[in-house]
Structures are given as structure tokens and as C-alpha cells.
Amino acid sequence: MADVFVARSLDEVRFWSRIMKEHSLFLKLGFRCDDIQLIQEANQFYAIFESIENRANSYTAGTDPQTIRTFNEDTYVAVSHIWAFKRKVLGLILTCQLPGANNFPLLVDHVSREANYFRNRLAELNTGRLEPLPDAIIDENVFFLRIMADHAKFISHLLDPSERKLVQQANEFSHDFDQLLFQAKDLESMRPQSQTAPLLDQFLDQNRFSVKSLRDFKKTAHELIEACRIKSIIHPLLADHVFREAERFLFLIDMFENSLTGKPVPAAHELIMD
Template structure:
């Protein structure tokens, strides 16, 4: 029988290694030509995560737990390294030592995702699999903020003449900002496992909003790929944000399954 830690580790690495590789690509595309050292570093991270993907392909859900833990440690180091690189770029940007086409919020956004990835791998290597109520709220808070950021990036990267789409993006930004504040309030209340109905309602509300945003991102992605709307959004970036919304929905499913077991 497959070890749940092995299965979860492989799933996290498969999803987030691709995300990290794409982050490096997006950063490199946003740098100016004279920032060649930063571009080279970004390309090194692309290579690093490609190698991780190649190693990942050698494992299966029946792989030995100790081998997976060793691989997790290697991936953890890579995630920490790209987090450090992103924070360095953010620092250079905030101090106006470089000017690029990478928004400071975008750099902070992708560094938060690198930290999340590193922490997930660390938790799995420590045998932490089942979420606690506090974890459920915190993870939703993390992803709600990610979705709010995506909405803002989309609105700013669409051509201003795409007025209807820009307005839709702004509405999503406002919606997810409100959900972030709700999650902060709920986190401060610290509901325990016996208050499962509150968490159920919290997840249901989040799901409705994420499904709407996911569908909007899918439409935008398809239109961008078909060159039917005007924007500065790379087709891969459009798909990237769509996949992260899909990931959030998968995590909501996992949490709802966990809560239903507690309720039995």
C-alpha cells in the first residue's frame, strides 16, 4: 500500500516545481537587457527545477519513504534558494537599485509561494499530513491572498482598452480582498475542531468565489492564446494563474474531506 507521505510529497513537488521554474522564466522576461547577471541566475533556477522534474519522474507512489525524504530535502533546499533569490530581487527593486517590468508585489507574491512550497515539503518530512483547524484557515488565507494578487496583476496587464475585462478583474480583486479580511478575522477567533460548521461555511464561500475566478482565468487564457484580447500577459502566465486556481480548489476538496471525517 502506498505511503500517504510519499503520495503527497510527489504531488506537491510535481505541481510546485513547475511553478518555481515558471517564476524564474517570468522574472527573466521582466528584467532589462543590462541586468544580465540576474537573468543568468534566473536561468540557473530554470535548469535546477528542470533537473528536479527529471528526478521526480523516476519515483512512483510505491517508492521507499526514506528515498522520498532524501529527495524532499533536496527539493527543500532548492525552494529556499529560489526564495532567497526572489527576496534579493525584491530588495533591489524596493531600493530602486534596479528598474524592471516586474512589479514589487509580483516579486513578493512569488516569494510567498516559494516559502509555502518549502514549508509544505518540510512538514511532510516531519510526518505532518492531516490539517488542524488553524492550518485550514491559514492555508486558505494564503491562497485567497494569491487569488487577490492574480486579479490585480491581470487588471494591470490587460490593455486599458479592454475595459470590460479590466473591470471584471477589479471586481475579483475586491471580492478576494474581502475574503482575505474574513479569513484574518476567523483566524483570530481560532475555531477548534468542534466548530466544524463554521469551517464548512468558510470553505463553501471560498469555493464559490474561486470557481468564478478560475472560469474567468480560463476564458482569459483561451482568448490570450487565440490573440483575441489585447494585453501584456504571456500565454504561459495566463495558464500559470489558471492552474493555481485549480490547485486551490483541490486543496479545498482535501480540507472538506478531512472535516467530514471529523464530523462523523
């Protein structure tokens, strides 16, 4: 199982370290020009996670598991620090100490939830205590459905109000994913009785359909923003960022589907069952 541990660890760190690096940039762009200390802290975190990303890319599936275990521990510490930074920023915003800054409180909470998720994944990998498949299916979907709902809200609020059709589409996605999240929470509260293969399979199928639609919307929005064909204050990298997270969710849904039905799972994403 050592090779699975290494592959899964590298997959998680490569994906999420880039996400953390980009969070640092987005937070920095939302600070006021005179928030020098916060900007410096964001820059430091950008450099830290760029270094972690580079280290992860330098390792291979054949790297010694103990080296990866130590790497995960180092990364865990860095993620804990950026989580604390994000929560500090959220506190400053909610106590009105950053008037005029451009980071939505929900966005800062959102990126801190992703940091906490990443931190938990590292701890699970290093201890080998990953959830059984039925619990993982529900918990991962509850997490990512909320992330997708948030993305739709951010897109709606960062598009220029004159982009009425796109704003409407984003709002419709927001409503759709709020409903899917409520359904997922219902399934969560009904467990373990709700964790039958037919119910979980239908759950994944329904979510896959909506995530694909949102993923395609994000892809189109990214292309339009890069080509300067729509009016918004969305950074092109942010558009690509949320697209990649939708792709990640789809990948997990397919992985869960394969595990649930007994189909082969790619080694880097194979589920380790308790």
C-alpha cells in the same frame, strides 16, 4: 503511512517545482536586457527546477520513502535558494536599482511567498508534523485567498487599459478576494473558538464559489490570450500558470470538505492528522 508520505511528497513537488520553474522564466522576462547576471541566475533556477520536476516524475508511489525523504531535502535547499534570489530582486526593485524593469514588487513578493510555502510543506512532510485539520483549513485558505487576490490585481494591470470590461472584471475579483481574505483573517484571530465544523464548512463553501468564478475567468482569459483575441502583455504561460493555481486551491477546498465531513479523500492528498 509510508505510502501516504511518498504520494503526498510527489504531489507537492510535481506541482510546485513546475511553479518555481515558471517563476524563473517570468522574472527573467521582466528584467532589462542589460541585467545579465540576474538573467543568468534566473536561467540557472529554471534548469534546477526542471531537473527536480523530471526527478519527481520519474518516481512512483512505490518508491522507497527514504529516497523521497532525501529528495525532499534536496528540493528544500533549492527552494531556499530561489526564495533568497526572489527576495534579493525585491530589494533591488524597492531601492530603485532596477529602473525600467517590468517585475512588479508585489509580484516578486508573491512568488517569494509561494517559495516559502513550498519550503514549509517540504519540512512538514519530512518531519511528519502536519497541522490538525481545523488549523490547516484556515491557514491554507488565508494563504491561497491572498494568492488569488494578487492574481486578479496582476491581470488587471497587465491587460491593455483599452480592455475596459476585462479590467473591470479583474478589479471586481480583486475586491471580492480582498474581502474573503479579511473574513479568513477574522476567523483566524477567533480560533480556536471559531473552529467549529459548521463555521469551517460554510467558510469552505463560500470560498469555493468565488474561486470557481475566478478559475473560469482565468480559463477564458487564457483562451483569449492564446487566440490573440484580446490586448495585453500577459504571457500565455502566465495565464495558464494562474489558472493551475486556482485549480490547486479548488482541489484543496474539496479535500478539506471531504475530510471535514468524513468522505473518502484521494490517497495522494490525504490529510495526515497529528
